[in-house]
Amino acid sequence: MKRTMRVLIAALLFNLASTACADQLLMIRSSLSFPEAMMALQNAITTRGYKVTHVQNVDIGLTKIGYKTDQYKVVFYGKAEEVAQLTAKYPELIPYLPLNVAIFAERDNTILVTDRPGVLADFFPNPALKAVFMHWEKDLTEIVNEVQEAR
């Protein structure tokens, strides 16, 4: 029975994995306006137990200097315990933390883009980290999908 269960679960995982995309970026278009999409993004992040640590106003920095740009921000987020444990045990991850999502307006729509955490598995081929990256990828995919589906 246990063996059958393992086969079934493996089949389920394979079935889900087969929908994966070769694109190394997670990128979605939301029909929400920029402020609405920004709110939806932050809600989706916090409902999954992460904390938004900072919003970088790329647009404000650029326009202050005199460049033209539409609304463009980068949202940083993380989990306190997870960041503390990972940076202590795997300091090579430090430059990639906290995690972030770039969000910017395109006319009436909003675009969200971030690198797939799964890509980090290529950067850091430590088997012990794979589960962490997969867990981030699952959460992040849910986060961007939630924003995309929000109306």
Next chain:
Amino acid sequence: MYRIFALTLLVLAVSLPAQAAPDGARLYARNCAACHGENGAGGLGVPLSLPSFQATVSNDYLHKTIRLGRPGRVMPTSALPDADIDAIVRHIRSWNKAPAPQFSATPVKGNAGHGRVLYAKRCVACHGADGEGGKGTGVTFSRPRDLPIMAPALNNPGFLAAASDSMIKKTLMNGREGTPMTSFLKQGLKEKDIDDIVSFIRSFEKSPRSRHAGVLETEQAVLTMNSPYDLKTTIENVKRAASSNNFIFIREQPLNHGLTPTGQEDPHQHIIYFCNFSMLNAALATDPRVGLFLPCRITVVEQNGKVKMMTVNPKRLSKIFNNAELNTLCDEMTKHYLAIMEEAAI
């Protein structure tokens, strides 16, 4: 145990029919809409719903384009099953009533030498001297754009593998209304001249792979340098070195700032953020997706009494964007990071 067994079967049962009948609209929204627009109006990507575009491309071309992407030109390869790609193609076709054109796979015979001369006169301005395509990524992607569409890279291996000679010929003959591509017949060329241009375009296949379709070689994902100074001095050195390398200091904060209450942050991990706005503007104009590794930052870490500086390696990250135009900027940024860290460590 039986409940788990039944639940697993149920989940499988629910997910399998989705594969049997893929939902093209949903797949398009997930995989294509970010660049090509919800209704195919374009943006970073080609306006797929444009009737003149659809009138000159076959379903086979669309399928191969999705599968193979455009190396170095943003459009990624896809690992989706064939059935899913076909569903996306059907969805793209649903925006127009006209039937999908079909093209012969027979190569067009022409004089590539004469085609080269005609290409230099009539195509170079938009498609580039070596068929490398228009510069700048996309049309409206948060940045002002000069053209309603970016001229495709005709020398791109993805394009050459997807487009048949007959398809290229039809585009040259008919043009694409709504884009700067006008009919060569209307410009006074004969069908034989067009055959010659097609032969010249096909000859790109024999050329060495263009640097415009290249990606930077894979390198280490992290740039690291040891500092002979203590944490506080190193932080100040990084700020000063960033400034002397034409970057403006933005802020300094503990890595876990915002995650833990103020005053309880880890004092041994500090991020220094800085920016060169001219470079930032150039990077965003080239590819607005680069925002995900902004602003520029170096993290100074003290561990076991040793201090080191760490940052992401933009050359390594450039690969995930599949945009050859970014390669130079990423290479430049890697050099800046190394220069700043070296200066801070002196």
